[in-house]
Amino acid sequence: MRFGFLAFWLVTLAYCVLAYVPFAYFGFIRNPLLTWIPFFVTYHALLYAVFLCGVSLTLIPHLAQERTRNSTAGFIALNAIACCYLWRHQVLMTLDPEPASYLWGLVSLYPLVWLASLDLHFAGKPTRLRERPAATFDPVQAAVTAVMVFCGFAIAAMARTTFGEAAVSGGLTFRGAGASLSFHLVIFLGFALVLEGIKWVSGKTPWPQACHLALAGIFVWLLCAQALRTLIFPAISFEGLGANVLAAGAALAIVFYLAALVVRLRSLLGPIRAVPGNLKYQRIWLFALALVACAYSIPILIGRADWDFVLQKMAAIVVWVLTLQAVCWAGIRMRGQAGAVAVLVLGCSGAGGYEYVRSRLENPGTQAVWNSALDAYSGADISFKTADSILSPAFDNRTYREFYQFVRERTNLGRDVIARPADTRLVAKLEPSRGQRPNIFLFVIDSLRRDSISPYNGTVDYTPEIGRFARDSVVMQNAFTRYAGTALSEPSIWVGAMQLHKQYIEPFYPMNNLEHLLELDGYQSYISFDPILRTILRPSSSITELDNDTAWWGELDFVPTLKKLEAAIDARGDRKQPIFAYSQPQNVHTLTLERSRIKGGRKAVTTYELRRMDAAFGEFVRFLEQRGLYDNSIIILTADHGDSYGEFGRYGHSGFLFPEVIRIPLIIHLPSKISDHLVWDTQQVSFAIDITPTLYYLLGHRPILNNELFGRPLMTVRPEEQAEYIRPYYLLASSYTPVYGILGKNGKSLFIVDAVNSKNYFYDLAEDPLGTRNHVTARLVKENEPLVRRQIEMIDNFYGWQPGHNGP
Secondary structure, three states: OHHHHHHHHHHHHHHHHHHHOHHHHHHHHHOOOOOHHHHHHHOHHHHHHHHHHHHHHHOHHHHHOHHHHHHHHHHHHHHHHHHHHHHHHOHHHHOOOOHHHHHHHHHOOHHHHHHHHHHHHHHOOOOOOOOOOOOOOOHHHHHHHHHHHHHHHHHHHHHHHHOOOOOOOHHHHHHHHHHHHHHHHHHHHHHHHHHHHHHHHHHOOOOHHHHHHHHHHHHHHHHHHHHHHHHHHHHHOOOOHHHHHHHHHHHHHHHHHHHHHHHHHHHHHOOOOOOOHHHHHHHHHHHHHHHHHHHHHHHHHHHOOOOOOHHHHHHHHHHHHHHHHHHHHHOOOOOHHHHHHHHHHHHHHHHHHHHHHHHHHHOHHHHHHHHHHHHHHHHHOHHHHHHHHHHHHHHOOHHHHHHHHHHHOOOOEOOOOOOOOOOOOOOOOOOOOOOOOOEEEEEEOOOOOHHHOOOOOOOOOOOHHHHHHHHOOEEOOOEEOOEEOHHHHHHHHHHOEOOOOEOOOOOOHHHOHHHHHHHHOOOEEEEEEOHHHHHHOOOOOOEEEEEEOOOOOOOOOHHHHHHHHHHHHHHOOOOOOOEEEEEOOOOOOHHHHHHOOOOOHHHHHHHHHHHHHHHHHHHHHHHHHHOOOHHHEEEEEEOOOOOEEOHHHOEEOOOOOOHHHHEOOEEEEOOHHHHOOOEOOOOOOEEHHHHHHHHHHHOOOOOOOOOOOEOOOOOEOOHHHHHOOOOOEEEEEEOOOOEEEEEEOOOOEEEEEEOOOOEEEEEEOOOOOOOOOOOOOHHHHHHHHHHHHHHHHHHHHHOOOOOOOOOO
């Protein structure tokens, strides 16, 4: 019950933080990505009551003691009042990205601190404060723990590679495993040596035991705060003083609560003894098997629903702590010279190995090999990825740290940042089109990978209708998204321009070029409203809603949507009015695939959904042909971004700009009366934000303004027109995290700066289209860093925002 009470308040704290951070509020709260979040909010007060009753039962011994009776009764009474208040007012349902959410998060820590204080009071006054500190986690146990953790996760990584759940070659596995052993030894031995130093310092004071407890507690508190600050908060773009304060407060509450619980249990049960010698090794072998099972299961159970490896890293740290406790409980100790020599050898090996890896990463000649090895192995070994995340940021040089900070402070701007709608007009003067206007059907399949459909992958045999459509259309072979993630990708399509990293500029309508075009040229629109469109579109009598989903886990299914669209087209009154249709179905979105009950794993579900969508799309094309609409219609089939299906252990697209996420399909069918007068280059790099400028051009709204932040027309009358818009490089960005990229050489090179994990990447997509080898060097970072800075600053200036200013 005590751990349940702790978990309840930590989830409450997490919810408050998600509500406070603007992008997390939009993605997790306002439009819930996870179905358990609405359940938790709805039944929060009831869950509070259940856990309060359970904890109250554990406080019966406190009520029996006179010195703790009143404080315990007060704790129960005030928590009962708070529970009734939350039941009546449903506070969590009212939270939004305002300071109140942050304050409620801090308040949620108070019950934990109060209960911990009760436990310490119940345990009574300590009597051994002048004694020397008891034996702690010594270097021998640290070395054993490090080796056990390394072996457990290494065996699991090899097993996952064997069973096809991870792909790491033998050479990369050898290098990665060697680095993993070194990293684990550095972390665990460093932890033990600090504790030994604390023990030695405490022994020199008049109050050794008290000093030891205080210093050890402070050390563990700092570690916990650092874990929150570096592993969790950056993944949701929670930065600054508020993040530091909350990390310190949450870590203090957690450490204080657990320490007090240990003290209370010892006062009730006495100290936990080590396992008897005859059972020691039997139990440790059983634990080792359990360790391997946990290491193997973590990516399978939570990897695909994880957000930028946060849950997996936390699970790995829990396994570390349990392994550490098991080693201590088993009483494993190597006394005398043998133990000292073993620790000395392992310690030197770990430190030397770690330094060797760092030197390889600084050597341009071997950097690509080692980067590839570490990236590949970390995808199969989450413990190594966690260790690398802990150690790597500490060794970033000052230039990189400043670069990462620059990126972070310009990502996911809060509600307090007031930015004006910018002048995003694509043409100098927008006037109604002349002549007959074509119908426009724009289908943006959320998370559709380019290699999942036959026009881009000849081995695919389950999308024959899309293949037939592509043979009668223009297939852009070098298409990318500028934003990995729907939150900014979808608005950028409607505007046809890069966006300020904020959700969202209000009012958004003045910038919505596609909506302006539809209104001016008299289109009857049929739109599937998702949560983002509900925000960025202005209500209009010319819009008919095909679907109205208030959450991503709703029913934005391409198959019924097309049936609704067919019925709406047949039922329309004015048959001469041009049609515009837009839908962004979720059939192959990460969460949809995970919730599917189709057997056979992600690949089978993806194939099943694409087969359904392909058949429905083919029927829709035939419907248009039968109604005489096909030859006068612009039909665009594309995606807002791609998705990771397990490459290097990655699933989803939340904080990734890797090749499988940024590549998208882009297939455009043009009426012959339009296409006969135009030219295009399918091998030239193209983007989703080029769609709206292309529609402007096709409908006669010309010339398109040549702005570095705008998209370009993909089809023009003369080839020279297109050449004017081509840039040597383009900025890419994650919609959710401080991760940016530079795509250069017509889509053949990709530089990535990941300010969440303090890492840089560089891929040669011409030789390595899948991005399996990271060729980043200090020279490449130096070349690309100014490009990232320039583009981000250009966007900020365009929208009238500067760091340190809340308004234009």
